[in-house]
Amino acid sequence: MKHPLKLLGNSSWPVVLLLCALTAAAAVYYTVSVEQQEDPRILDRQVAQLNQRIATIVRGIDDGKNIVIVEGGGLSDVTIGRVTSGSVKGSSATSQAVERPVSTNGALDRAPSLTARALADASQRIDEAERKLAEQLEQTGIEDNNAKRQIADARRQLAQAQQLYAQYTHNQEQMTQALGTAVEGEIRRAVSMSVADYRIRSNLTFLALVASLILAVLISKAMLTRQRAAETRTVLANSEAERARLSKEMVETRLAMMQAQIEPHFLFNTMASVQHLIEVDPPKAAGLQRNLIRYLRAAVPSMRETGTTLDREIKLVSAYLGICKARMEGRLEYSIDVSATAARATFPTMVLTTLVENAVKHGLEQKPEGGSIRIFAEAQEGRLRVVVADTGIGFSSTPGAGVGLANIRERLKLLYGGRASMVIQPNQPGTLVSIEIPLRNKESSTEPARP
Amino acid sequence: VTKAIIVDDERLMREQLRLCLNEAWPDLVVCGEAENAEGALDLLTTEQPDLVFLDIRMPASSGLELAKQIGQCCHIVFVTAYDQYAVEAFERGAVDYLMKPVDKERLTVTAERLRARLAERPANLDALLERLSTTMNQKEPQNLRWIQASYGQTLRMIAVDEVIYFQADDKYTRVLTEQSEALIKKPIKELVTELDPNQFWQIHRATVVNVKAIAGISRDLRGRQHVSLRGRGEKLEVSRSFAHLFRQM
Numbered sequence: 001m002k003h004p005l006k007l008l009g010n011s012s013w014p015v016v017l018l019l020c021a022l023t024a025a026a027a028v029y030y031t032v033s034v035e036q037q038e039d040p041r042i043l044d045r046q047v048a049q050l051n052q053r054i055a056t057i058v059r060g061i062d063d064g065k066n067i068v069i070v071e072g073g074g075l076s077d078v079t080i081g082r083v084t085s086g087s088v089k090g091s092s093a094t095s096q097a098v099e100r101p102v103s104t105n106g107a108l109d110r111a112p113s114l115t116a117r118a119l120a121d122a123s124q125r126i127d128e129a130e131r132k133l134a135e136q137l138e139q140t141g142i143e144d145n146n147a148k149r150q151i152a153d154a155r156r157q158l159a160q161a162q163q164l165y166a167q168y169t170h171n172q173e174q175m176t177q178a179l180g181t182a183v184e185g186e187i188r189r190a191v192s193m194s195v196a197d198y199r200i201r202s203n204l205t206f207l208a209l210v211a212s213l214i215l216a217v218l219i220s221k222a223m224l225t226r227q228r229a230a231e232t233r234t235v236l237a238n239s240e241a242e243r244a245r246l247s248k249e250m251v252e253t254r255l256a257m258m259q260a261q262i263e264p265h266f267l268f269n270t271m272a273s274v275q276h277l278i279e280v281d282p283p284k285a286a287g288l289q290r291n292l293i294r295y296l297r298a299a300v301p302s303m304r305e306t307g308t309t310l311d312r313e314i315k316l317v318s319a320y321l322g323i324c325k326a327r328m329e330g331r332l333e334y335s336i337d338v339s340a341t342a343a344r345a346t347f348p349t350m351v352l353t354t355l356v357e358n359a360v361k362h363g364l365e366q367k368p369e370g371g372s373i374r375i376f377a378e379a380q381e382g383r384l385r386v387v388v389a390d391t392g393i394g395f396s397s398t399p400g401a402g403v404g405l406a407n408i409r410e411r412l413k414l415l416y417g418g419r420a421s422m423v424i425q426p427n428q429p430g431t432l433v434s435i436e437i438p439l440r441n442k443e444s445s446t447e448p449a450r451p
Numbered sequence: 452v453t454k455a456i457i458v459d460d461e462r463l464m465r466e467q468l469r470l471c472l473n474e475a476w477p478d479l480v481v482c483g484e485a486e487n488a489e490g491a492l493d494l495l496t497t498e499q500p501d502l503v504f505l506d507i508r509m510p511a512s513s514g515l516e517l518a519k520q521i522g523q524c525c526h527i528v529f530v531t532a533y534d535q536y537a538v539e540a541f542e543r544g545a546v547d548y549l550m551k552p553v554d555k556e557r558l559t560v561t562a563e564r565l566r567a568r569l570a571e572r573p574a575n576l577d578a579l580l581e582r583l584s585t586t587m588n589q590k591e592p593q594n595l596r597w598i599q600a601s602y603g604q605t606l607r608m609i610a611v612d613e614v615i616y617f618q619a620d621d622k623y624t625r626v627l628t629e630q631s632e633a634l635i636k637k638p639i640k641e642l643v644t645e646l647d648p649n650q651f652w653q654i655h656r657a658t659v660v661n662v663k664a665i666a667g668i669s670r671d672l673r674g675r676q677h678v679s680l681r682g683r684g685e686k687l688e689v690s691r692s693f694a695h696l697f698r699q700m
Contacts, residue, residue: 234667238666238667263533264533265508265532265533265534267533268532268550268551268552269461269464269532269533269551272463272467272532272552272553273461273463273464273467275467276463276464276466276467276552277463279470280466280470326463327461327463328461329461329462329463331460365460368460368486368487368489405610406610406612409610409613418630421630423607424597424607424608424609424610425605425606425607425608426599426606431608
């Protein structure tokens with residue numbers, strides 16, 4: 001079965017994490033922005049701005065002219081009405097609250113300031129007429145009743161007009177006030193409605209975000225679990241393979257060790273030396289032969305043991321070096337310095353021999369004037385350190401020397417894991433190889449070497 | 452009078468050959484002995500011998516190289532303890548040679564043959580030497596085997612087999628083994644040409660990995676390949692231009 005998540009592949013979890021992080025960031029951003037929008041101070045400021053605009057409208061109405069004002073606000077668009085003759089028509093929301101018949105004289109309505117002046121003028125003229133009538137009465141003593149009636153009529157009419165004007169003015173004030181209240185109320189309502197609406201909307205968005213975040217987390221968790229399972233499987237398979245590889249290597253290195261026979265070149269050269277010495281220097285020949293036998297005994301595969309003491313290895317190496325010395329004569333000097341504790345410690349077979357053979361073959365034999373080999377071993381703080389240093393031609397210029405060392409490295413790894421080390425350093429001139437392994441004593445170490 | 456010189460780095464060997472020659476070829480005059488190629492060339496000019504007994508294995512320059520230099524100046528008799536390839540080549544090329552330890556009977560036969568041949572011009576050995584040096588060099592690949600790297604103050608030799616990968620680091624190259632990390636001055640571009648291309652693959656402009664240390668290849672969402680290693684935890688990126696190395700078979 002192909003799991004849909006499988007399509008995403010094994011290494012998709014960084015993407016999931018990224019997704020989660022993005023969602024979280026978005027949620028945080030939204031929350032912060034909603035809080036900002038909900039800040040009451042901001043609302044107050046917006047309402048104050050609107051109020052100011054209403055005041056402007058009211059001033060416009062005060063002038064008594066027809067006004068059409070369209071205001072764009074931050075939270076809601078408010079259209080404020082048109083003052084017509086006798087009524088205010090506005091947006092649907094405001095009109096109901098504000099529309100109210102105002103009956104006024106057409107002339108007044110057309111020119112209220114003119115009317116006020118006309119009224120004052122009329123009153124003045126009536127007064128003047130009355131004064132003239134009184135003067136006439138004084139001078140002539142004739143009472144003009146007709147004129148008097150006319151003046152009274154005019155006065156009545158003026159009073160009526162004044163009353164009408166006062167009513168108009170009063171109505172207009174009332175209307176303005178009502179409009180103001182209605183607009184303000186409407187704006188407040190609109191603002192609060194839009195805020196509520198906004199709250200609901202942002203809450204919904206926030207919920208959606210939280211939901212998607214949870215979903216993302218769940219998905220990533222599922223994927224992580226899957227991946228972990230896959231990784232565990234891989235690790236298991238790898239360690240299995242590693243174990244198989246190690247055991248194969250173990251067999252191979254053991255085989256390589258078994259097959260590492262004495263080099264024929266070395267054997268024949270030594271035999272040639274023995275043959276010659278028998279004729280010219282029999283005691284020396286006997287010594288050389290003794291060394292050769294000792295060396296062969298250890299080097300013949302069937303005679304090797306898997307574990308041995310450093311002491312035995314040193315004996316083998318000194319036999320080998322004895323042979324080399326007999327052949328190379330003055331070109332080879334060597335010294336062996338092994339502490340008593342180190343001598344008793346266990347040491348893997350043929351390791352030291354390989355190192356010394358390398359030193360002779362690739363270090364000193366290649367150098368016309370020869371050189372020296374120093375073998376040094378000490379036990380310290382639970383570690384055994386064995387050093388083989390030569391003053392030969394040095395490492396980099398001797399090809400073919402790597403095989404034996406690679407074998408040693410593999411064997412040390414198999415025997416001691418990470419607790420063994422082999423370090424190869426230039427010796428100026430020559431090469432210095434030091435091996436460090438955990439110090440272990442063999443119970444049978446006191447036993448003498450096999451005869 | 453026939454004159455000969457003996458070239459061998461071991462005194463005992465020279466002595467033994469001289470004694471044997473005394474018995475098997477009494478009228479041969481051994482006019483000089485040399486323990487290396489340099490000394491041999493000196494003797495060749497001063498003594499002008501008819502014969503050179505030449506050990507194949509010698510320090511510094513090998514007997515084969517010396518033989519090349521001698522050319523057709525005089526007859527050469529190769530001496531060897533055990534060199535399978537060389538002996539086969541000598542047999543095929545009908546060249547005179549002696550095996551150590553030198554056997555008196557065999558030396559007598561060789562001496563007779565040489566006596567008969569001395570009048571002739573020395574054989575041209577160039578072709579044989581060429582063949583021999585290639586067969587002997589084949590055992591030793593020319594690729595870099597050791598890297599001299601500094602760990603802080605100390606220098607160490609690292610076998611290239613031990614290296615898990617190389618990583619370019621500015622002008623230097625980092626050398627990473629299972630347990631250690633070192634820096635060498637050689638830039639990775641130069642290093643690549645010296646490494647065995649079958650053992651080390653370049654997977655990135657800055658990365659060369661030991662094939663033996665590759666544990667697996669994985670692919671990420673963007674389709675990029677990563678190499679996981681045996682012995683080290685990190686993963687190495689494979690750049691697109693080297694992705695063909697890991698194409699599925």
